[in-house]
Amino acid sequence: MESAFTYTESELVQGLKAKDQKVFGYLYDRYSPALYGVAMKVLNEESNAGDVLQEVFLKIWRNIDRYDESKGRLFTWMLNITRNTAIDTLRSKAHKMEQKIQVLGDDVHLYTTNLTVHPSVDHLGLSKVLEKLTKEQRVIIDLAYYKGCTQEEISKVLEIPLGTVKTRMRNAIIQLRNLLKIS
Amino acid sequence: MDVQRYISSGIIESHAAGLVSESEAREVEAAIMQYPEVKAAADAVRVDMERYVQIWAVKPPAGLRKQLMERLNEKEEEVTVPVQEEAVEEEEEPRSLMPQIPVLKMWQYGAAAAILLLIISSIMNFVFVSRIDEYKNKNTKLSEEQEALSVEKNAFSERYQQAQKEMDMMKDPAFKWVKMQGVNKHTGIVATVCWNPQSKETFILAQELPATSEDKQYQLWAIVNGHPIDAGVFELGNMTKSLQKVKPVVNAQVFVVTLEKKGGSITPSLDQMFVAGKVAS
Numbered sequence: 001m002e003s004a005f006t007y008t009e010s011e012l013v014q015g016l017k018a019k020d021q022k023v024f025g026y027l028y029d030r031y032s033p034a035l036y037g038v039a040m041k042v043l044n045e046e047s048n049a050g051d052v053l054q055e056v057f058l059k060i061w062r063n064i065d066r067y068d069e070s071k072g073r074l075f076t077w078m079l080n081i082t083r084n085t086a087i088d089t090l091r092s093k094a095h096k097m098e099q100k101i102q103v104l105g106d107d108v109h110l111y112t113t114n115l116t117v118h119p120s121v122d123h124l125g126l127s128k129v130l131e132k133l134t135k136e137q138r139v140i141i142d143l144a145y146y147k148g149c150t151q152e153e154i155s156k157v158l159e160i161p162l163g164t165v166k167t168r169m170r171n172a173i174i175q176l177r178n179l180l181k182i183s
Numbered sequence: 184m185d186v187q188r189y190i191s192s193g194i195i196e197s198h199a200a201g202l203v204s205e206s207e208a209r210e211v212e213a214a215i216m217q218y219p220e221v222k223a224a225a226d227a228v229r230v231d232m233e234r235y236v237q238i239w240a241v242k243p244p245a246g247l248r249k250q251l252m253e254r255l256n257e258k259e260e261e262v263t264v265p266v267q268e269e270a271v272e273e274e275e276e277p278r279s280l281m282p283q284i285p286v287l288k289m290w291q292y293g294a295a296a297a298i299l300l301l302i303i304s305s306i307m308n309f310v311f312v313s314r315i316d317e318y319k320n321k322n323t324k325l326s327e328e329q330e331a332l333s334v335e336k337n338a339f340s341e342r343y344q345q346a347q348k349e350m351d352m353m354k355d356p357a358f359k360w361v362k363m364q365g366v367n368k369h370t371g372i373v374a375t376v377c378w379n380p381q382s383k384e385t386f387i388l389a390q391e392l393p394a395t396s397e398d399k400q401y402q403l404w405a406i407v408n409g410h411p412i413d414a415g416v417f418e419l420g421n422m423t424k425s426l427q428k429v430k431p432v433v434n435a436q437v438f439v440v441t442l443e444k445k446g447g448s449i450t451p452s453l454d455q456m457f458v459a460g461k462v463a464s
Binding site: 021024025028029032033034036037038040041046049050053054057058061072075076079083129130141144145148149150151154165166167168169170171172173176177180 | 192193195199201227233254
């Protein structure tokens with residue numbers, strides 16, 4: 001996330017509120033890979049992900065007045081918009097449960113061919129993180145965050161009791177945290 | 184609240200991963216506001232998720248930026264309609280698949296529907312409440328009637344059993360019926376003893392004995408060779424119409440009834456003898 005640019009987050013917010021297109025361009029350059037990554041992971045389709053990304057940035061541009069700094073960081077807010085918009089698109093295309101899972105299975109292919117890694121994590125670190133997460137740990141995070149699955153759906157897919165979904169999620173994220181520390 | 188337990192339940196991670204229901208999300212947000220430890224845990228998890236998301240960062244197609252910047256200008260020129268439509272969106276709201284009906288219109292439809300439902304519901308309530316009252320009244324009446332019938336039935340059944348018993352005794356040849364006539368000044372009054380010498384069972388039918396004062400009671404005696412043997416006291420009133428069981432009598436040549444103090448005496452007051460009857464041998 002470190003960058004040579006000089007905008008702080010509050011300067012960014014102020015610039016956006018003032019409808020400064022230069023600030024908006026900077027925002028796009030800096031955050032679009034992360035947000036596009038989310039859209040790609042949710043939809044797994046370049047054309048749809050591109051549409052979603054445009055929609056997301058237009059929402060940011062128009063609704064910046066709704067952003068409340070006291071509630072969280074700008075990046076968090078933008079991520080939420082992206083995730084929600086992408087999952088809406090996924091659902092409006094009436095993707096069924098089976099398709100969600102199938103899409104997830106295809107991800108491995110996508111990751112290896114179509115991935116441009118953000119500067120903050122190098123290739124080695126990335127592959128290490130993914131290797132060390134068990135399949136279940138990855139799937140539980142991805143189903144929840146990228147596919148908007150409910151606890152019931154996850155319990156069914158992973159064939160684990162409904163009551164343990166939350167603790168599995170905790171274990172997955174703790175493992176993720178440890179791996180991120182190392183990389 | 185046990186904060187450590189709450190943190191280790193996994194609800195904070197699930198919240199960060201978008202896995203919780205709306206009510207759970209509100210709960211987590213309240214806990215974040217209230218407990219600094221929960222807030223710290225939630226912040227840490229959020230950072231984890233954001234770093235995870237960064238792993239998947241992909242550069243968007245090159246033409247997209249230009250396209251977007253153009254749309255930015257476009258939309259800004261025709262500010263009104265689309266911006267308003269977009270303004271409806273609230274990123275914290277749950278995602279909805281509802282068709283894009285303007286909010287005001289939707290609200291109006293909703294309000295109209297709600298009022299209509301309220302009116303219908305009120306009418307139905309009124310109808311049902313009055314029906315319930317009606318049914319309640321009917322039910323009370325019916326159960327009262329049922330109770331009265333049941334009492335009547337019991338009375339009849341008791342009377343029937345009594346009559347049946349008397350009939351059986353009359354039919355039974357072992358029973359001896361001894362009619363006791365009034366003696367001395369009591370001529371005209373009558374009582375009957377019904378005695379089974381084999382089973383020793385003894386009954387009295389006090390057909391026509393004069394009423395007594397509260398502290399007095401009639402007593403039946405069996406006389407054997409001039410010796411009176413107590414056969415027990417008996418009642419008047421309602422009981423005069425039916426056979427009353429008295430003490431078993433082993434042997435008797437004559438039955439007499441005397442008036443004694445309430446509860447009976449050990450020896451008969453012979454001057455108070457009302458009726459007497461000889462047992463037919």
